[in-house]
Amino acid sequence: MDMHASMDMQAIVDEALSHAETYRGHGEVTDYIPALSKVDPNKLGIAVALRDGSTYVAGDADELFSIQSISKVFTLSLALQRVGPAIWNFVGKEPSGSPFNSIVQLEAEEGKPRNPLINPGAIVVCDQLIGDRNADAAVDELLQFLAERSGEDHIRIDEQVALSESQYGFLNRSLANFVAAFGNIKNPVEEVLSVYFRQCSISMSCRQLARAALYLACDGTDCSTGDAIILPTRARRINALMLTCGHYDNSGDFAFRIGLPGKSGVGGGILTTVPGVGAVAVWSPGLNAAGTSLAGAMALEKLVESTGWSIFV
Ligand code: GLU
Numbered sequence: 001m002d003m004h005a006s007m008d009m010q011a012i013v014d015e016a017l018s019h020a021e022t023y024r025g026h027g028e029v030t031d032y033i034p035a036l037s038k039v040d041p042n043k044l045g046i047a048v049a050l051r052d053g054s055t056y057v058a059g060d061a062d063e064l065f066s067i068q069s070i071s072k073v074f075t076l077s078l079a080l081q082r083v084g085p086a087i088w089n090f091v092g093k094e095p096s097g098s099p100f101n102s103i104v105q106l107e108a109e110e111g112k113p114r115n116p117l118i119n120p121g122a123i124v125v126c127d128q129l130i131g132d133r134n135a136d137a138a139v140d141e142l143l144q145f146l147a148e149r150s151g152e153d154h155i156r157i158d159e160q161v162a163l164s165e166s167q168y169g170f171l172n173r174s175l176a177n178f179v180a181a182f183g184n185i186k187n188p189v190e191e192v193l194s195v196y197f198r199q200c201s202i203s204m205s206c207r208q209l210a211r212a213a214l215y216l217a218c219d220g221t222d223c224s225t226g227d228a229i230i231l232p233t234r235a236r237r238i239n240a241l242m243l244t245c246g247h248y249d250n251s252g253d254f255a256f257r258i259g260l261p262g263k264s265g266v267g268g269g270i271l272t273t274v275p276g277v278g279a280v281a282v283w284s285p286g287l288n289a290a291g292t293s294l295a296g297a298m299a300l301e302k303l304v305e306s307t308g309w310s311i312f313v
Contacts, residue, residue, distance in 0.1 A: 009048060009056045012306045017046050017058040020284070020299035027286025027294035030266040035164035036066055039267070039285045046299050047206035049214055050278040051223040057207055064203040065283050066161050068265030069100065071199040072122040073213070073238060073246075075142060079129040080234050087128055090184055091121045093241060100248045100266075100291060101171045103178060111182025115245040117263060119196075120175040126195040127185045135191045139198050146202065149212040149229070155204060162201035169197060200265075209271050209281035216261075216273045223278075239273055243311075250290030258300050259310030264292040272300060274309045 024044050031037040045060035080087055096114040098105060105114055113121035129138045139157075146155040165172075176189045176196075185192055204212070214223045220235035221228055230238075242261035247254040254262055260280075262272040268285035270293050280303065284295035304310050 007307065009050070009054070012303065013046055013048055013056045013058045015306060016299045016303040017044065019302035020044060020046075020282075020295040023286070023295035023298045024284065025286060025295075027288055029268070029285045030287065030291075033161065033164050033168060033266070035158070035161045036068075036267060036285075039065070041285050043268070044284040044295055044299070045206045046280070046282045046303070047210040048278060048280050048303070049207070049210035051214065051218055051276070053224050055207060055211065060283065061206040061281075063283075064205050065269055065285075066158060066200070066265070066267035067202050067204050067209065067269055068200045068267040069117070069119075069122070070209065070263050070265040070269050070271045071142070071202055072117050072125070073216070073242065073263045073271065074146060075122065075125050075129055075195075075199055076116045076238060076241075077216075077230050077234070078141060078145060079125045080238075081230050082131060083128050087116075087125070090128060091116050091124045093237075095244045095251055097249050101175065103171075103175055106175065106178050111179045111184045113179065115241060117241060117245045118248060119172055120179050122199075123172065123176045123192060123196050124179060124184060126199070127187050127192045130187050130192065130195060135187075135194045138195050142199060143202070146204070146208075146212050149215060150204070150208040151211055152208060155202060155208070157198050157201050158203045159201070161203075162197050165197040165200055166193070169193065172196065206269070206281040206283050209269065210279045213271055213273055213279040213281070217275055217277060217279050239275060242273065247292050248290055250288065250292050253290075254292065254297065257297065258304050259312045260300070260304065261311075262300075264296075266291045268293040268296060270296045270300065275311060277309060 215229040239261040282296035
């Protein structure tokens, strides 16, 4: 897995981007959140952050975009540290095989979402992250965590996107209320949703995201200092959930093609971890039918082919 030492990483990253060029602008830009529909579909960026601290980028890797559901990986990390294994009383660990906002399983499974990376599961995680604090405290903790992990002074929320999410959040509101009806959300539903909508509306670049996720590639530690960020067992489990559940009903296809733990967002970002090696973030707003970036996945497929980074190699 340490093949990268002898590779020309910049050439590999450039090649992954040019491979994805053919798909630039293809797919559908999210329109159910109106503020996201205005994004230029031709954006395409990639960043690779390695455990030795080096970062390689190409294309629009420094442009901020809406990270959307990629945020679910980070809130899960924080909530797990806060609540511990008791979190699994409220949310499961199985792939859903359903779209990100599906309500059907929730009824049969009595308000316990299948996993923390689908919308109802992430909403339950937000409730657990709030705990006995207020919603703003949970959001502040998340923003500070992302700033520290990515090495930035500040990470910000795009308030226009957050407002748009809330105004058009009919399904997410239904999911949250449905779960609350089964007693699986403790705080007021609107407060929990305010955290969820804000976490989805965080703006970050590919470079920032790849750097922020490095702890997941280094067994839960800061790769450069060795400081513990989350327990090693939890980092491994989050990677397992990303592999099996990170792309909704497209998770099997993503594992088949790319073979890395990943999380997609409807803003067109995909974050993947390469355990023991580093983290990769790609962004291109055009999505496939399951909400995963089309050109982004093509770039990752090429990167994995060139590096041999699939965990199944
Ligand atoms: N904010 C989006 C929603 O809740 C997130 C979905 C995604 O990125 O997959 O619908």
